[in-house]
Amino acid sequence: MASVGTEHPPERVRDRWKSAEAVCFDVDSTLxxxxxxxxxxxxxxxxxxxxxxxxxxxxxxxLFQDALRQRLNIMQTSRQKVHEFLAAHPPRISKGIPELVxxxxxxxxxxxxxxxxxxxxxxxxxxxxxxxxxxxxANRILFNDDGSxxxxxxxxxxxxxxxxxxxxxxxxxxxxxxxxxxVGDGATDLEARQPGGAEMxxxxxGVVERPTIAGKADWYIYDIQSLIAALQ
Numbered sequence: 001m002a003s004v005g006t007e008h009p010p011e012r013v014r015d016r017w018k019s020a021e022a023v024c025f026d027v028d029s030t031l032x033x034x035x036x037x038x039x040x041x042x043x044x045x046x047x048x049x050x051x052x053x054x055x056x057x058x059x060x061x062x063l064f065q066d067a068l069r070q071r072l073n074i075m076q077t078s079r080q081k082v083h084e085f086l087a088a089h090p091p092r093i094s095k096g097i098p099e100l101v102x103x104x105x106x107x108x109x110x111x112x113x114x115x116x117x118x119x120x121x122x123x124x125x126x127x128x129x130x131x132x133x134x135x136x137x138a139n140r141i142l143f144n145d146d147g148s149x150x151x152x153x154x155x156x157x158x159x160x161x162x163x164x165x166x167x168x169x170x171x172x173x174x175x176x177x178x179x180x181x182x183v184g185d186g187a188t189d190l191e192a193r194q195p196g197g198a199e200m201x202x203x204x205x206g207v208v209e210r211p212t213i214a215g216k217a218d219w220y221i222y223d224i225q226s227l228i229a230a231l232q
Contacts, residue, residue: 021177022110026184029207065160075170079147096224
C-alpha cells in the first residue's frame with residue numbers, strides 16, 4: 001500500500017529514496033507544472049481534443065504510442081510553430097525542483113529526465129537544471145524539409161507503452177546503477193517499476209492528482225519539499 005501525502009514515509013521507503021544511485025523524473029505535470037503536449041495543442045487551436053487523449057494516456061486506458069500518434073496527427077504542428085510556442089511559453093518548473101535536482105547532484109546521484117514529451121521542449125529545461133542532454137530520454141518530432149510535420153521517431157524508448165521501464169533498464173545498464181527511483185504523476189511512470197527497471201515509484205500529485213496511481217505508488221506526495229526533507 002502506498003504511503004500517501006506524507007513528508008515522513010515508512011523507514012524502508014525513506015531509506016531506498018536516500019540510497020538511490022539514480023532518480024528519473026517525468027517532466028509534464030511533475031518536473032513542470034503543465035502538460036507540454038496539451039499546451040502546444042492549445043497554442044495550435046486543438047487543445048480540448050488533445051487534452052482528452054492525454055488524460056486517457058496518463059490514466060492507462062490507451063496505449064501510449066497510439067495516443068501519441070493520434071494527438072500529433074491532430075496537431076499537425078510545424079517546426080516554425082514549435083519555435084513560436086517555445087518563445088511564448090517559457091518553462092514553468094515546479095516549485096522545489098531546482099533545489100531538489102541540485103541536492104541530488106551534490107550527493108552524486110544521477111538525475112535523468114524520462115518523458116513522453118518532446119526533446120525540443122525538454123532540452124531547454126534540462127539546460128536550466130544543468131542536466132546533460134544525454135540524460136534526457138524523450139520523443140522527437142520529425143519534420144519535412146519545408147518544416148511541415150512528418151511524424152515522430154518511433155525508435156525512441158518513450159514513444160511507446162512500457163518505454164519508461166525500458167529507459168530505466170538502459171540507464172542502469174549503461175551507468176552501472178543498482179538502485180533507481182522513478183518520480184512521476186501518471187501510468188507510464190508507474191510502469192517503470194518493473195523487474196530490472198525502477199526499484200521504487202514515487203507518485204506526484206502536486207499538479208494533477210490521479211487516485212489510481214496514488215494507490216499503487218510506494219510513496220505518494222503533493223509537495224516536492226517532501227522529497228527534499230527526506231534526504232536531509
